[in-house]
Structures are given as C-alpha cells and as structure tokens.
Amino acid sequence: MTTSTPVKLGYLRKLLESRPHKDVLRTYLHQNEDALLKNAILVTLHRKWSARPPYGLSEIGITTYDRQRVNCGFPCPPGAHAEDLLEHVWCLHLRIRSNAHLPLDDASPDAFHFGTSVFVTYDEALDLLHHIWHQPMNDDRPDKGYRPIIYLSHGDNDALGKVRNIDCDFVPGQKDTTIATLNAQDIAVHTKITSKSDAAIEYLLPIFKIIPFHAGNAGNAAIYTTVIAFLSALRNEVYQSDDNPKARPGQKGPSSAKSAMTVVQGLMARPTPPPPFGVLIYCCKCSSYLHFAAVCPNTDFVCTKCLGSKTDWRVQNAQTHMEGLCVFK
Ligand SMILES: [Zn+2]
Ligand SMILES: [Zn+2]
Numbered sequence: 001m002t003t004s005t006p007v008k009l010g011y012l013r014k015l016l017e018s019r020p021h022k023d024v025l026r027t028y029l030h031q032n033e034d035a036l037l038k039n040a041i042l043v044t045l046h047r048k049w050s051a052r053p054p055y056g057l058s059e060i061g062i063t064t065y066d067r068q069r070v071n072c073g074f075p076c077p078p079g080a081h082a083e084d085l086l087e088h089v090w091c092l093h094l095r096i097r098s099n100a101h102l103p104l105d106d107a108s109p110d111a112f113h114f115g116t117s118v119f120v121t122y123d124e125a126l127d128l129l130h131h132i133w134h135q136p137m138n139d140d141r142p143d144k145g146y147r148p149i150i151y152l153s154h155g156d157n158d159a160l161g162k163v164r165n166i167d168c169d170f171v172p173g174q175k176d177t178t179i180a181t182l183n184a185q186d187i188a189v190h191t192k193i194t195s196k197s198d199a200a201i202e203y204l205l206p207i208f209k210i211i212p213f214h215a216g217n218a219g220n221a222a223i224y225t226t227v228i229a230f231l232s233a234l235r236n237e238v239y240q241s242d243d244n245p246k247a248r249p250g251q252k253g254p255s256s257a258k259s260a261m262t263v264v265q266g267l268m269a270r271p272t273p274p275p276p277f278g279v280l281i282y283c284c285k286c287s288s289y290l291h292f293a294a295v296c297p298n299t300d301f302v303c304t305k306c307l308g309s310k311t312d313w314r315v316q317n318a319q320t321h322m323e324g325l326c327v328f329k
Contacts, residue, residue, distance in 0.1 A: 002035040002152055004137050004145030005178060012036055012148060013179045020188045021182040023035040028067065028150055029085070030075045035120070038073055040148040041066050041177060044133055044229075046157055046221040048104065053188075053315060054327055056099035059107055060125055061222030063091045064132060078237050080255040081208070081263040089226055089267075092275055093219025094125050095313045100284035101293070101321040106216035109280075111239030113213055113268045114223050126170055126327070133175045148179040154201060154225040155185045173276040184229040191232040192250070203230050208249045208258040224266070285321055293320065 012034070016024050028040060044320055046061040051183050067073060078085050090292035093112040097119045100107075109117035118126075120161075126160050151172045173181040196203065201215045201224045208231050214220050231238060231249065241253030251259050274280060285293045288299055303326050306318035314328055 026250035059218035115272035116274035119282035
C-alpha cells in the first residue's frame with residue numbers, strides 16, 4: 001500500500017500542472033505506473049448561487065469517481081459511450097435550506113434526474129466536502145495519509161467573484177489534497193470536440209448525441225460535466241474505428257452497439273441511495289419537514305419585510321417564505 005504524504009502530493013501536483021487537462025484525465029483513467037495517482041479520486045463540483053443579492057450558495061452538485069473501484073484499479077476499455085466507467089460515477093444534489101427560497105431555475109428535487117436531492121444546512125454541506133477531500137488511503141492505517149483529489153468543473157464555476165466571497169470557506173483548488181484542477185470546457189477544446197472555449201453544457205452534450213434535461217440543476221450539471229470530460233478525453237477509445245478514423249462522436253465504432261441516450265438513461269435509472277444526512281422533504285416557506293413549498297398549507301404566510309421592500313423582485317418573492325426565514329438584507 002502506497003503512502004500519501006504532503007510532499008508526495010506536492011510533487012504530483014507540480015508534475016501535473018504543466019500538462020494539458022485532457023492528458024491529466026487520460027493519464028488518471030489509463031496509466032498504470034504511478035501508484036499514488038492511481039489512488040486519486042476524481043471529484044466534479046457544480047455550485048449555484050442565487051442570481052441576485054444576497055447571492056447565497058443555493059445548490060451543490062457533486063460527482064465522485066474512484067478508479068480503484070473499476071476493474072480492481074486496472075485500466076479497461078471504457079465500453080460504449082464510456083458506459084463501463086460512467087456507471088461507477090456517484091452523484092448527489094444538495095440544496096442549502098436557508099437559501100432554498102431564493103429564485104432559481106431547475107433547482108427542484110423533481111429536476112434532478114441522477115439520484116435523490118437532499119436539503120442540508122450550509123455546515124453539513126461544508127462537512128461533506130471536507131470528508132470527500134480527506135479520504136484515507138487505508139481506513140485502518142491513518143498513517144498512510146489521504147487520497148489525492150483531481151477536481152473537475154465546467155468553465156468558471158469555480159470562480160469566486162466578489163459577490164461570492166461569503167462562500168469562500170471552501171476553495172477546492174486550494175485544498176492540500178488537490179493535485180489537479182481540470183476544466184471540462186478546456187478538455188473539449190483540446191480534444192477538438194468544439195472550438196468554442198466557453199461552450200455551455202447544453203451546447204456540448206448534443207455533439208455526443210445526448211439530450212440534456214434540466215442542465216441548470218446543479219446535480220445534473222455535475223454529472224453532465226463528468227460525461228463531457230470522459231467522452232472528450234477518451235474520444236479515440238470510444239468512437240474510433242476503420243470507418244470512423246476521425247473518431248466523430250455518435251453511435252460509431254466501439255460505441256455502435258447502443259445509443260448514447262440509452263447509456264445516459266441507464267445512469268438515471270440505476271439505484272442511487274440518498275446520502276445519510278440532510279432531509280428529503282423541506283418547505284422553504286414555513287420550514288416544515290413534512291411537505292414541500294408547492295403544497296404548503298400555510299397559504300397566508302408572507303414575508304412582510306420583502307412585501308414592503310422598494311425592490312420589485314423582493315416583493316415578487318415575498319410569498320415564498322415567512323419573515324423568520326428571510327435572507328435578504
Ligand atoms: Zn410549508
Ligand atoms: Zn423576505
């Protein structure tokens with residue numbers, strides 16, 4: 001069993017930082033030499049903040065992929081549309097309870113298609129992220145250190161703009177176990193899937209013959225980002241054949257057996273138990289754990305602070321929460 005130390009993690013970080021993102025991902029998925037890199041966990045995060053003040057962190061989508069759980073850690077063919085790898089991606093969707101009433105598109109639990117949404121406190125979310133970033137190499141031997149983390153995001157989702165400083169408690173790229181920070185948009189450009197450096201998820205997925213559903217939901221966005229990165233980085237392995245020498249994406253070459261949507265629907269249909277914390281049901285209007293806001297019996301609840309505000313969008317949002325739950329300043 002390899003030992004992970006801050007020095008070894010630092011060395012690996014240095015080694016990877018000069019390499020293109022697509023090569024880092026390919027090396028992680030394929031190579032068999034560096035024992036510490038083989039033990040890395042790939043984590044995709046997609047965070048959403050409300051579009052208006054107070055710009056609260058509202059949703060977090062997370063996927064994790066542990067290479068050691070796939071084919072006992074030995075490199076293997078990815079299968080049609082990388083199905084044999086993607087079926088090992090674990091996906092979850094957190095909604096921050098205190099900000100759940102802020103207006104957002106696609107945030108509802110019904111819009112998350114790859115598992116179960118849970119409503120959590122901000123501290124619970126931070127705690128989970130801390131645990132994901134600090135996984136022991138060996139559960140029985142804490143002296144073996146922590147597993148390396150390869151952090152993946154889509155575009156500037158990692159950017160903590162001025163307005164988001166309040167949520168700076170967790171900066172994935174700066175964690176001591178993070179050995180590489182990858183951008184799925186960058187991987188798609190470098191593998192010539194597109195020439196657009198700022199291509200949206202909704203633009204990229206159809207290139208792979210995948211129709212996105214509710215891509216604005218942070219949980220869906222996280223797994224879609226992972227799919228885009230895998231299919232781009234492995235395009236030769238997934239699509240290339242004698243009659244498809246340029247590895248054009250689609251139902252071609254090694255992926256000719258089934259459609260990409262069949263694979264994605266399989267990911268949606270598989271059993272994905274909710275994480276063992278947070279609550280499945282929460283009403284952001286009255287803070288009940290027995291019903292969702294859409295069926296809240298407290299129809300007369302309204303935030304009088306928001307109702308009396310001079311700002312139109314606050315007045316419009318006044319019915320979504322009672323005064324005690326107001327996060328507007
Ligand atoms: Zn309610
Ligand atoms: Zn209010």
